[in-house]
Amino acid sequence: MRSLILRSFMTATSLACLATPGLADPMADAQAIVASHKDMPVFEAPGEPFDAKSCMADKKVLSVPISMTIPFNVELQKAMASAAEEVGFTYTTWDNQLKTDQWIQGISQAISQDYDVIDLAGGLNPEWLGPQLKEARDAGLQISATHLYDVTQDQIDSIDSAGKIDYTAAGKLLAAWAFVETEGKPNVLIIGSSDVLPSIPFVKAIQDQLTELCPDCKQKHLDVPVSEWATKIQSGTQSALLADSGINYILPIYDSMSQFVLPALRITGSEEAVGVASFNGTPFVLDMLREGQVDMDIGESLGWAGYAAIDSIMRMVCDLPPVAKLNVPLLIFDEENVETAGVPATFDDGYGDAHLEGFRTLWKLN
């Protein structure tokens, strides 16, 4: 009888342990996630080597970024153009200012000028240009989308390939960072923008990781469309901080949101008590980090991103298997290494240049 009771107790305990979400040592797991993104990036080949120069001979690519008034897109285009020049094919950026008619003009130009590929870059959603892309495909052009989808998202049928970014990994990293920095007691405000396609899995990755690390910890999601960042982020953050004075970390998923978060912290007198960590590695935010206004920023080298995007496009043109995600490392910038990003910071300093030799070898340019 005693053994039966004991066995029943042990079974019940085991089941209880299985039913309880969470990890055996969440702090160790969170620290491991953070540590894996602190080292200088190492080049990992995204696929098999191929002879890019001969494959891309006489090919023409026209890239339509979402807007050239966004510095991120300007730098991404520079890197893509540089990679294309190394390989030796025609690469054109269609300059625009976030206007639908300008995107349509770009696609029409690509069709009439006999381009082979239209690339929608830096967040331009192909769903906004359905009829135009159909016309382009009917004319024999291939369509790619660069730096739009998260690795967990499926691309739509109207495009041929997508250079996906691991926003999910960035989300997990932000959650782990907040967990470590608050010594396992995060009360987090996440600021997202659901109108930006990858924001949804990005925010979900943060929420899931926080729940996994700390099932009982509080988290709140403030959803602000991009067009209303200037008018809603500051007021929304202020209200959240006033409604819950226990909030100890803010995670704006895109670092340009930070300029509207900081005034909210100053006005509510929460600068000392609340940390800020974000994603993108935008130079002005890295400058803020250097001045101690932001605690951490996950950088994604746009030099790496540009070369990886061209690699993905060339694999589509050369009929090679697509890559699962763009080979863009996520590197933590904090007070220890932010100086390596430059003073003032740039989009591409601090990541090393392992990608240059890596891609040249991969494309058989050496």
Add this chain to the structure above:
Amino acid sequence: MTSLDMQTGKPSLSMRVSKLNWKTEGERFALVFSWLLLIVLFGALMPDSFLSWRNFSTMFGSQAVLVVLTLAIVIPLTSGDFDLSGASILTMSSMIIAVLNVKLGWPIVPVLLIALLTGAVIGAVNAFFVLYFRIHSLIVTLGVGTFVNGLILWISNSQTISGVSMDLVEWVIINRLFGIPLAFFYAVGLAVVLWYVMEFTIPGRKLLFVGRAREVARLNGINVTRVRATSFVVSGTVSALAGLLYAGMTGSADPLSGLNLLLPAFAAAFLGATSIVPGRFNAFGSLISVYFLVTGITGLTMLGANTYVQNLFYGGALVIAVSLSQLVRNRQPQDFS
């Protein structure tokens, strides 16, 4: 001309006089009562957080930029002109501060003066095209604003610039009086000055006459062109002041975000025209309308409402308030000719 017609008939009986006065006073202070009602409502729902002084100081301090921009556009609206370049001037002013102070390392005080001067110059350009070529202010200020937006992208290289002098940041939101950031007091001070000028000075009364009846003002010997030109220049300068506060608020400048303040400023100006001095764009009405709107939005956000609810409140409150005001005045047509 841009004026809201508020003519009411003369009462013949004392009863009608007292009824009309009650109606008029009710209309004057309806927005103030609505604001207090909101405070009571949210205070009852969230007594600990909403009724805290920290919450009120935060609301007061954070809206100073919008108050100043609203006051800037109220000036030409009073003289019968629209200024759609206000938010562009604000953004240009903050960007000039960031470029000169951060990129070129100039000391902050002369940089602030240059930013204000730039606002005055853009206002003068608006005035020149509106008055010399006799083009509607809506068209000119839209064009000049767009031109200025291009200049902002050019001088900033489309980049956000952080690291504006902490002296400015301290004198805008870090230093406080009664726990409220100084920016609030600058905005209230400006509202008081504008109210005084409009009500008790000759230039202010001329501005009103020009806005109400331009030809009548001209026939009475008022130099209408000079009055309108002055209103554009002052509006540009005050918009630049709003940009100065914006740079101090964020400690940075970016080429786009300030432009989003144009519509909220116009909404506050029109909502303000239903209050305190109904039928006329006025400083205190504008001030109260900004804080009425932010109180509603803050309360809703603290209750956990989604972002879109803010837009519903903002747009709904504007249309309902103006409509009720029209009902009180027996739906007399508004004159925006």
